[in-house]
Amino acid sequence: KAGVTQTPRYLIKTRGQQVTLxxxxxxxxxxxxxxxxxxxxxxxxxxxxxxxxxxNKGNFPGRFSGRQFSNSRSEMNVSTLExxxxxxxxxxxxxxxxxxGEAFFGQGTRLTVV
Amino acid sequence: xxxxxxxxxxxxxxxxxxxxxxxxxxxxxxxxxLFWYKQPPSRQMILVIRQEAYKQQNATExxxxxxxxxxxxxxxLKISDSQLxxxxxxxxxxxxxxxxxxxxxxxxxxxxxxxxP
Numbered sequence: 001k002a003g004v005t006q007t008p009r010y011l012i013k014t015r016g017q018q019v020t021l022x023x024x025x026x027x028x029x030x031x032x033x034x035x036x037x038x039x040x041x042x043x044x045x046x047x048x049x050x051x052x053x054x055x056n057k058g059n060f061p062g063r064f065s066g067r068q069f070s071n072s073r074s075e076m077n078v079s080t081l082e083x084x085x086x087x088x089x090x091x092x093x094x095x096x097x098x099x100x101g102e103a104f105f106g107q108g109t110r111l112t113v114v
Numbered sequence: 115x116x117x118x119x120x121x122x123x124x125x126x127x128x129x130x131x132x133x134x135x136x137x138x139x140x141x142x143x144x145x146x147x148l149f150w151y152k153q154p155p156s157r158q159m160i161l162v163i164r165q166e167a168y169k170q171q172n173a174t175e176x177x178x179x180x181x182x183x184x185x186x187x188x189x190x191l192k193i194s195d196s197q198l199x200x201x202x203x204x205x206x207x208x209x210x211x212x213x214x215x216x217x218x219x220x221x222x223x224x225x226x227x228x229x230x231p
Binding site: 033042044048058088092103107 | 156158160205223224
């Protein structure tokens with residue numbers, strides 16, 4: 001069974017640009033969550049999607065957005081990039097979200113904003 | 115809002131020895147779940163162990179066990195017979211059990227564990 005796949009693995013962008021990150025969950029999983037990991041703030045929750053609906057959102061500015069497709073694949077978009085957006089972005093998938101199903105993480109996308 | 119505190123930024127242990135990582139949390143919820151995740155240099159987060167707050171029995175997974183003290187809001191991880199492959203960042207995490215709109219993990223800042231040969 002394939003794991004959670006995040007693409008691309010590494011990305012370098014310039015301030016002011018926008019970026020789209022992709023996450024393909026484990027087959028059959030309908031919940032996808034996104035987290036931002038930085039040395040200063042640690043791991044912070046961005047948002048969670050289930051069956052194409054956003055169920056929960058963290059405290060991030062509106063520049064951070066996401067969506068989920070009918071095949072459960074998810075994308076997150078960051079517009080007008082700032083230097084502080086440089087981080088490892090992790091995606092996690094689970095069968096139904098919540099604590100009933102284990103969350104499986106991808107290897108992340110390392111975003112560097114210059 | 116829930117908070118998770120890991121007071122040990124770094125720890126080290128000799129191979130084959132036992133080490134305990136500390137975690138405290140703050141919540142007003144009565145139904146919740148606690149987790150320990152491991153993040154090796156590959157950066158992939160791996161679930162080590164989970165504990166349901168309504169269960170009094172401490173969870174155990176092979177060499178990993180927890181000491182869950184609900185009244186003290188403490189959730190420590192004990193690693194027995196430490197192995198070189200246990201070297202990683204360990205994160206304590208909390209999830210409310212309310213369901214509905216709370217499908218998120220709140221993480222502590224992590225403890226970097228180094229197992230020395």
